[in-house]
Amino acid sequence: MDTPNRQDFHKPRIGAELTLDRMAEKRADRAWIEQRLANKTSRFLLFVDLSLAVDSDADQDNTKLRWLTAGQIEQLGADLNDTYLLGCNPDGQAIFAASLSEAQASAAPGGKEALKPLVDLRSLAVQGALPDAELSLVGMGRALAAWHVSSKCCGRCGGYTRVNDAGWQRKCRACGQEVYPRSDPAIIVLITDGTRCLLGHHKRYTHKFYSTLAGFVEPGEDFEGCVRREMREETGVTIGQVTYMASQPWPFPHLMMVGCWAQALTTELTLEEEELHDARWFTREEVKMMMEEKHPEGFTVPGPHSIAYALIKSFADQPA
Ligand SMILES: [Zn+2]
Structure with a gap:
């Protein structure tokens, strides 16, 4: 699998560098x-x-x-x-x-x-x-x-918590437990068989919108293991090499998206239909048309604020 150069990776608009000092x-x-x-x-x-x-x-x-x-x-x-x-x-x-x-x-x-x-x-x-x-x-x-x-109540004793450290901690008024703002890790994956990439259409998406596939990291699991498990569960595809590309803080509500490229060892699809309405293999030409909203069937991809777009763009930009 020829992965793109990480230096060339498009920086998603949400998660771009801040101009202020966090102090x-x-x-x-x-x-x-x-x-x-x-x-x-x-x-x-x-x-x-x-x-x-x-x-x-x-x-x-x-x-x-x-x-x-x-x-x-x-x-x-x-x-x-x-x-x-x-x-x-x-x-x-x-x-x-x-x-x-x-x-x-x-x-x-x-x-x-x-x-x-x-x-x-x-x-x-x-x-x-x-x-x-x-x-x-x-x-x-x-x-x-x-x-x-x-986080208004304490996870340990159920007591009320109060804001501390200018919003960067909460402390339980009853038992004193301190909790800190969290980011929940999730993987987001560009799966490729070398010439095509696999994009999915979720039930919650608007019509004809296809994106990279994603899933939550479970306790005891590393990112690579999560990519292999989630992609097998959702699409039936067996994944080989997994390469980290970039990450994006995704504030809905407080996720950390870990963007990867993944090599497909198999291409037959068995979809988990509860979540995934459709998934298809798209060529670079098709993906470019989707990015420009010129695909003959009207398929589109996410906008440049998201790491999904960055992953899809990195595939489209590769030489055929
Ligand atoms: Zn407590």
């Missing part, structure tokens, strides 16, 4: 965090039920990040102690994220109006309105907010 060494410094919260230049991204408050015109064109002040965040009912430090810009400006439920935010005076419009990160990514670094910053905030939403 990890300052998160537990409460006095410093309080100074940043009180500083007039500090700004906040607001997530409401994990959708982002943005600025855009009536047609929802020209979408921009909406930067709120500490005062505006408090007016919407958020406790500044429950906000998360995303980092500092090169000029020292601190960037935080706040997360509210729609019920909380709309109960505040003027809250309903202040929330419009709210956009999900997937839509923002598909629209392509934001620079890559901003899209990645929103992804970081969304993954962190999603972890907080699902």
Whole structure:
């Protein structure tokens, strides 16, 4: 299997390099965090039920990040102690994220109006309105907010937890257990028999949309073992060599996608139909047409915000 050069690999838009410093060494410094919260230049991204408050015109064109002040965040009912430090810009400006439920935010005076419009990160990514670094910053905030939403109670004793370390830890009020933001590993795989690649159509996808196959890493399993097991279960294909290509933080809710190329030793398909509606072998020519939305049967592939696109592109770009 001739794998592409990792240096040439397309960098997905979500997961692109951030332009801010995460300031990890300052998160537990409460006095410093309080100074940043009180500083007039500090700004906040607001997530409401994990959708982002943005600025855009009536047609929802020209979408921009909406930067709120500490005062505006408090007016919407958020406790500044429950906000998360995303980092500092090169000029020292601190960037935080706040997360509210729609019920909380709309109960505040003027809250309903202040929330419009709210956009999900997937839509923002598909629209392509934001620079890559901003899209990645929103992804970081969304993954962190999603972890907080699902970590309000202690997994050990069931007690309530509270935000610690500027959003990078939660601590149980009852037993003191500390928990940290998590990323769940999943593999995503470009399977090739040398001249074709295998793409699947999931039941949850819109019509004629084909993508690389993916699966969750189980306890006690390495990435290569996960690729071989998942691909055998989903497609019946036996996998030989597995090569790591790149990774992508995927904030739905907080996955770490591990992108691999995998060599197919067999090509006959036995689909796990509960999940996978269809899977097919596509030639490079077909894949190029799908990327350009010119396939005669109308088949398409994911957009450039995803590592799925990067894997598919790396196959399409190889010399025939
Ligand atoms: Zn506890």
